[in-house]
């Protein structure tokens with residue numbers, strides 16, 4: 001257990017995976033369970049922070065003492081995060097946000113038609129929330145942290161993503177069997193805009209969360 005070094009601070013964490021609806025029963029989604037974001041929220045609260053957890057489709061119990069804002073889509077997540085970020089000392093984007101959404105929503109369930117090929121799904125680009133928060137900085141000195149789940153060229157992709165998004169820290173985790181999406185454990189390298197690299201060995205998602213807050217508090221001082 002760490003010192004209550006986030007006392008008096010407001011932090012915003014996003015968790016889970018957005019769902020982009022096609023019709024009343026179907027969506028485009030991803031495999032995020034929300035566990036990494038919830039671990040970040042729990043550990044920040046234990047360290048004394050006021051925590052807003054913007055939770056996208058996570059089937060997890062609300063952490064004690066945390067303000068949970070449930071959302072569905074990327075557009076809803078953006079709205080909730082920007083609102084909470086207005087007076088936040090730090091924003092940590094652990095959610096897996098869909099880069100695209102279906103251009104059209106069918107108000108009735110899409111039916112298959114005999115002998116006909118299905119209609120193609122046309123996609124529109126979603127807003128890049130992390131890039132927007134990093135550029136705008138609602139509050140001076142606000143620390144912005146992103147996550148990146150990569151399958152190949154993990155560190156090279158992570159470094160490029162850190163520059164592109166403009167955040168202070170990027171937690172790069174490799175997609176794998178017993179880590180990242182859905183599991184209790186994770187393993188990562190936290191890249192800093194200052195060129196720092198902090199490897200985090202395989203272990204519980206709480207352990208990675210504590211290291212993220214260690215790096216955030218150092219930047220808040």
Ligand code: PMT
Nearest residue numbers: 032033034035036093094097128129130146147149181182
């Ligand atoms: O939820 P769990 O099952 O515990 O799994 C945790 C996790 C794998 C989801 C988490 O550790 C993680 O890596 N989250 C980011 C997933 C990802 O692949 O993100 P990305 O590379 O698509 O996006 C990079 C960053 O930009 C993320 O901080 C994301 O929140 C943000 N983003 C992405 C797209 C978008 N339109 N807006 C964003 O803000």
